[in-house]
Amino acid sequence: MSAASGNRLHADPGIDTHPSTNGGPQGIAGEPRATPAAGSQASTIFQKGAPGRRAFVCPPLDVPAADGQELLPAGHRRSEPPRLPEVSEPEIVRHYVGLSKRNFDLDSGFYPLGSCTMKHNPRLHERVASLPGHARLHPLQDPERAQGALELMWNLQGALAEISGLPHVSLQPSAGSHGELAGVLLTRAYHEDRGETRRRVLTPDTAHGTNPATVTMAGLEVVVLATDEAGGVDLDDLRAKADSDVACLMLTNPNTLGLFDPNIEEIAAIVHGVGATLYYDGANLNAVMGLSRPGDMGFDIVHFNLHKSFTQPHGGGGPGSGPIAVSERIAPFLPRPLVVRREDGTFDLDYERAKSIGRLRGFQGNYGCFVRAYAYICSLGGDGLKDASETAVLNANYLLARLSEQGVAEHLPRAFGELCMHEFVLSGGPMKRALGVKTLDLAKRLLDFGFHPPTVYFPLLVEEALMIEPTETESKETLDAFADAIAAILREAAEDPEIARNAPYTTPVRRLNEVAAAKRPVIRQALD
């Protein structure tokens, strides 16, 4: 630890704490530990163990011994075994349990990462997904012996169709960005089927990076739309750019500023007026379930993030799942196979889809995620989903109100709008100028208070952005504790900005040299 930060690590003792934010890997929320986690340099599993040590016991050879060289000629054989670790089971358990304790996680504390919808993951979902009938079901099992799985997928398709207001669903895409790729390829297929070659896709400057990246991968060209003063799509810019060469507008609504676009009907009319499709990025669907449906807003294609709105755990960066729902005119092009219900009431996989864009991956999609999402929908029902969205909106607006209080708002003003939907964006620009503390510093200091920071530096059009999404599963006490922590950090910064600039202090490591990591990349353990 640097000498300059020696005795200045305690937060304002007046900060509220709440059980749900206590006990994270960094200690008690609001009461950061004074010293970093003890321990020596991190060792990888490859640096542990000893030759000959092992965990796996191979089943005995129970077939007649054959000459291995004859079964697999030398030219095909590996000369030296891969240098995998040589460790016992207790060593493996200690190592990975030890690593787990160097992670912050949603079960330990507040995780208001904007646009990521870090809501509670009910443990029931892990239990039901682990039932052998789900977990040990082979993807090529005959449909008549996988009727439960196909019925589950059928029911989930129906629920997602109802929630989105679009009648046809494919569960196949593996994550949101995969769903986006499906959507843009569907748009291409739709236009090509009509004999049109449209080359451009409109994306607002507030869009997630996956939108423009997807457009390029799908062979089309990105055209960026400006944002108006209210934080929505700039209609004049849209009118100027919408022409017969536009294939699609990709929109997130509410957008990444947490604002529901008040002009959505007009946007849809302009886009449809030039024959283009309207694509809904479902990353922010958690704001509107049961309140407003993309299909009713005029969207043609929607992707869902089952790992956001529908509680599939985020897993440290996946697995996710990105089903899509589409209108009638797009349906013929959906990926294959689709789950269908035959006239006799049985379920099947339909491959006979002449206009389909084809497959986006192997088998039928991330079924394990479908089980969890379906369990969630069964638990909540239609009213419960609406409740979830309303509470997400209430929580976001309450936290916004708390962060609009004197002492905070002058440093971290709201970027756009008055009320918000499920998330909101603050600007750290005034804080940076008045206190000499950047958004990054504030984020790092929050770690010492036991909170995961919000999404930072996105959306790009907001200076020093902080994008905050509390979700519906947080209590008022947690929101208050977080607001108090922000206020305390700002007070602390006014007295001594060095504290935040050098934060964090209590994490397993302190600020890491990312520039050096990228300059001379070391991306694997050097082995003897």
Next chain:
Amino acid sequence: MLAAIGVGSVQEIIDRQIPEAVRLDGKLDLPEGLPEQDVYVHLRALAERNTSAEEQLSFLGAGMYDHYVPALIDMLTERSEFLTPYTPYQPETSQGGLQVMFEYQTAISELTALPVSNASVYEGPSAVAAAAYLAKLNNGGRRLVASAGLHPHTIETLQTYAHGYGMEVVEVPLREGVTDLDAWAQAIDSETSAAIFAQPNFYGAVEDAASLSAAVTGAAGGAAAAGGDGDAGGGRPLVVAQVDPITLGILKPPGECGVDVAVGEGQPLGNRLDFGGPSFGFFAAREESLRRMPGRIAGETVDVDGRRGFVLTLQTREQHIRREKATSNICTAQALNALAGVVYLTWLGRRGIVELGELLLARTHYARETLARLQGVEKLHEQPVIREFAVRLDADVATVRRRCAQQGVNPGVDLQALSGRAEDSGGLLVAITERRSRADIDRLAEVLGAAVAAEREAVSV
């Protein structure tokens, strides 16, 4: 809370933001919510209507396999600290997940003998499509040469993506169970961006990977380096192999066969079947491709106090920084599944992965020879096989499979039903894992032999 916000109701917050015309009138037409115990009962009832590998002696494979998943994987992947965080955007408080990625990358590099691995992509077939995009960025070629030995799902996925990339897929046929080397060499021309094969291939055969690779580099002149470091258009075609990772304890690794990019389905490594997902895809390449890789990559660095630590690195490749110029659109990948993968490889260890490979090799050979002795069953090819093999039945495969199922045996995948290829008629693809003992294989032979005989008799009558 409402008072703090300055509104009278939650409805007011909604009404002031969502235009009336697009508000949902009435309720979602979904069933009422249920107590936890009732949801459990419903989901269990659905599970019971599936025949899992727990209840049937199953030889299904073709991309996903019923390997044993050790209990410690369940224990570790269910830990809150691995299950519930997201992508490690804040490295100081995500060292566990980042170090797991670093270890995973090390393990994949070791397995494939390629120096650069990312932290996972979605799954197998889309990993092949991602490799094709790397090739496009690399050399700007317009054609993808694909062996007919690739899994049909891989070829179809590649075609879907290639349409977006503005590329075309040219299929090279097999000869005697493996990629026809002459046709392969002829298919490669100056427009070829990547040449792609599977190892072992879809029919279980071990390909001559070194000759396939050499044909690509030789056909293209061999002088131009793969990669280059300038704009697209510089490099020769890339050799891409879709590899089954469980075979790499005994099979010559792609990096030693001249392969430039090795990708594949990670499910055999400690991931359950889950009716097809989630699992993970792996993606490994040569050093020159590092800055064009898709997906997350963890890198080593130090903190301000000089302690070793890990961060997401080379992020300027990625969509959240580079947007339309990104090397891929991937964001959320398969971190938890990749954790299961690296824990599995650690559990197997340096010796275990070889022992397991030898066991699969011996049992697969035994199974193939045993089945080939049955009346009406013959080998589809004579090539070496490691964990899966194809036979041809002199009887209708669908009917034979139904007869076997009545005896509690699933004898494998109906090749033609999966591939749609006329030449696969009568084909059955049989997968072996360490869970299928000699007694199980003998049982398969007994049931399959009887089913084929009964079916031939029924048809002749």
